[in-house]
Amino acid sequence: MTGHEEETARPHRPLRADAQRNEDRLLEAAAAAFASQGAGASVKDIARAAGVGVGTLYRRFPSKELLVEATYRQEVRRLCEAAPELTAVQPPAEALRAWMERFIDFMAAKQGMAEALAVVLTDESDKLHTRALLADALTHLLTAAEGESVTRPGVAAQDVLMALGGISLIAANEEQRALATRLIDLLLHGIIAD
Incomplete structure (x- = not known):
């Protein structure tokens, strides 16, 4: 999304600290609800899970579509920010695995919002920009791992993203989160250097 589109989608004005905490809790609760219940998740239940009133939710997000969009953008941002955070505190292979697991959770939430996101x-x-952001985050992880000779040279972030996308679809169709973890193990086996 371009800066102009982002400004059009939601004005940039700083929130008070308590309002920011409320928004963060709302978006976290919405992501969990959309992942487990789809776009039909109840706004009242989301507000309750966030510990705020439904009026607070509607003041920040006047429509469910705006809540879905904000949740999606927040989840993309968190996933991208996780890459350098993980490499700072974990060995490269563990950071890569942790990010992949987070990607699968992101895709579950995205799939739950798919119908609303299509609108x-x-x-x-905008979609290409999101893919580029995710590829950049994954490139950060792969570069750190390759720099320590943990991964095979030349592993392309776009290829890994495609594989992770396939894993998320397979696991979602089978309704088995554990299956995704097993498939991540297989993917990592192909990426990690011998």
């Missing part, structure tokens, strides 16, 4: 995210350049 909200209609610009193809």
